[in-house]
Amino acid sequence: MAMATACFCSRQFRAALALICIVLVFNTNCAVAARQIMRSNTGQDHIRRNLLDNGLGGIVGNHFNCHIEEKLIRETADSMVSTGLAALGYEYINLDDCWAELDRDSEGNFVPKSSAFPSGIKALADYVHSKGLKLGIYSDAGTLTCSQQMPGSLGHEEQMQKLSLLGYGVDYLKYDNCNSMSISPKERYPVMSKALLNSSRPIFFSLCEWGDEDPATWAASVGNSWRTTGDIADNWDSMTSRADQNDKWASYAGPGGWNDPDMLEVGNGGMTEEEYRAHFSIWALAKAPLLIGCDIRSMDNATLSLLSNKEVIAVNQDKLGAQGKQITSGTDLQVWAGSLSDNRVAVVLWNRGSSKATVTAYWSDIGLKPTTVVEARDLWDHSTDPSVGEKLSADLESHACKMYVLTPK
Numbered sequence: 001m002a003m004a005t006a007c008f009c010s011r012q013f014r015a016a017l018a019l020i021c022i023v024l025v026f027n028t029n030c031a032v033a034a035r036q037i038m039r040s041n042t043g044q045d046h047i048r049r050n051l052l053d054n055g056l057g058g059i060v061g062n063h064f065n066c067h068i069e070e071k072l073i074r075e076t077a078d079s080m081v082s083t084g085l086a087a088l089g090y091e092y093i094n095l096d097d098c099w100a101e102l103d104r105d106s107e108g109n110f111v112p113k114s115s116a117f118p119s120g121i122k123a124l125a126d127y128v129h130s131k132g133l134k135l136g137i138y139s140d141a142g143t144l145t146c147s148q149q150m151p152g153s154l155g156h157e158e159q160m161q162k163l164s165l166l167g168y169g170v171d172y173l174k175y176d177n178c179n180s181m182s183i184s185p186k187e188r189y190p191v192m193s194k195a196l197l198n199s200s201r202p203i204f205f206s207l208c209e210w211g212d213e214d215p216a217t218w219a220a221s222v223g224n225s226w227r228t229t230g231d232i233a234d235n236w237d238s239m240t241s242r243a244d245q246n247d248k249w250a251s252y253a254g255p256g257g258w259n260d261p262d263m264l265e266v267g268n269g270g271m272t273e274e275e276y277r278a279h280f281s282i283w284a285l286a287k288a289p290l291l292i293g294c295d296i297r298s299m300d301n302a303t304l305s306l307l308s309n310k311e312v313i314a315v316n317q318d319k320l321g322a323q324g325k326q327i328t329s330g331t332d333l334q335v336w337a338g339s340l341s342d343n344r345v346a347v348v349l350w351n352r353g354s355s356k357a358t359v360t361a362y363w364s365d366i367g368l369k370p371t372t373v374v375e376a377r378d379l380w381d382h383s384t385d386p387s388v389g390e391k392l393s394a395d396l397e398s399h400a401c402k403m404y405v406l407t408p409k
Contacts, residue, residue: 066098066147069116070124077131079297086133088308089317090292092172092204093128094136095121100150108156109163121168129169136172136204137164141188142179152179154188161195165203175223177209185209186218193222206260206289216249220257225289232262234270234293236399240352243282247326253287255321260289267294267303277380278401280306281348284316285324285336285403311379312403315346324348327366333359337366345374345406351396359402360393366406374406 077093080086099121101111112121121137128135139145139160140152153160153175164170175192177185189207196203205223209215215226228249229242246261253259264283266276283290292307299307324338324346332353338346345366349359363370376385376392380403387409394402 066149068095068098070119073124074127075297077128077133080133081131083296083299083304084308085292085296086131088310088313092134092136094138094170094172094174096138096174097140097145097147097176098149099138102150104151109159110151121170125169134171135169136174137168137170138174138176139164139192140176140178141185141192141209142177143181144179146176146178148179152176153192154179154181154183157192157195158198160192161199165196165199165201169201171202172204172206174206174208177212185213185215189219190222208260211245214249216252216259220252224256225258225260227262228259229261232265234265234268236271236275239265239271239275239279243286244326246286246288250286250323250325253321253323258287258289259323261286263291263293264307265293266306267292267299272399273302273306274397274400276303276306278348278350278399280309281312281380281401281403282336282350284312285338285346285348287316287318287321287323287338290316309379311377311382311405315340315379315403315405318346327361333357335359335361335365337361339367340405343408347392347404347406348401349392349394349396349404350401351398354398356395356397358393358395360391362391363389368406368408373409375409377405377407379403379405 073093073095080090080093099112099117101113103111105111117124121135125135140154142152142154144150144152164173173192173196175189180188185207189209193205196205204225207215207219207223207226209227210230211226211228216228219226229245232238232242242261246259249259261283264279265271266280271279280290290307290313294303318340320339320341322339324336327335327337332351334348334350334352336348336350340346345368347361347366349361351357351359363372368374370390373387373389376388378384388406392404392406396402
């Protein structure tokens with residue numbers, strides 16, 4: 001997950017600054033200090049909770065560990081604008097673990113760390129809002145957060161709602177799952193959900209219980225997104241395994257409720273550019289929150305190019321909101337596909353094998369009639385084949401992919 005070597009010790013510590021729908025994450029000593037940024041799904045009204053839909057964002061996390069402070073967050077907000085990511089819809093900047101003191105005040109409220117946030121969270125929210133962005137915050141459905149450096153919200157849900165929504169003016173809540181007192185997430189998470197619904201302020205509610213109790217089967221009435229996997233790490237095996245685990249729950253996702261296989265590692269250095277391209281393509285096809293995990297203040301041009309591909313982002317934000325899924329099985333030569341609005345189909349041809357190979361998508365496998373002729377738009381090469389019939393093939397290097405939108409003629 002980071003610029004440094006990633007290690008997977010997930011639940012013990014997940015400190016972060018978060019920007020939803022593209023997450024910036026950095027890993028140090030198995031810790032995640034994340035900043036998450038997010039964009040709402042174009043044209044979709046939130047179902048059941050009257051909150052925001054799937055979006056774009058970023059997390060400042062693994063790289064910075066618990067060393068998050070207001071200057072870093074302000075600079076990230078500035079970079080969101082200056083890099084053009086904000087114009088593409090990356091919208092939320094969210095504080096993750098370690099933003100508050102370990103001890104509450106005399107009334108039981110959270111106390112922002114004076115050393116890290118001397119101006120307070122409300123002033124930080126005002127600054128982020130002045131940039132046309134939104135601010136999110138982090139808490140935990142337990143007695144302590146995963147870092148054990150600040151209190152959780154178990155038993156204090158209404159206080160957290162009043163503090164973050166009314167007092168601070170935040171727009172997003174990531175709700176973690178450490179120190180749970182062995183109480184089921186099915187009991188703990190709805191309590192915060194009800195507290196959030198008591199406020200007139202819209203807030204994106206992101207459940208992070210790591211897929212332990214199959215939240216795809218019950219969380220749609222509770223929150224806006226739910227983690228379907230354990231924490232991701234910045235390496236090929238971790239990324240592909242998260243993609244596969246998330247794929248299992250494709251039929252449960254839709255507008256207002258999204259499967260979340262964890263943040264993007266694009267730009268952190270643990271994978272090749274082709275592997276990161278596949279990572280971004282599959283997350284976009286799966287309608288996952290695109291959470292940037294690298295430091296956008298210092299990312300290189302290749303990373304910015306990957307994260308700012310408008311055509312790939314458009315697949316993620318398609319108004320139909322149907323999660324794409326793996327069509328093939330039992331092979332490293334994979335076809336992933338999903339329906340889009342206006343009878344279009346998004347397709348990813350992916351070579352997960354160790355050598356160059358040809359990957360083919362047949363119309364009968366991706367929901368098209370065999371006689372259909374399509375216009376095939378290559379979303380990474382930005383080229384169009386005006387007339388393709390029966391099947392679509394590509395010669396791919398190891399771990400490389402191609403992504404297309406097929407429009408029937």
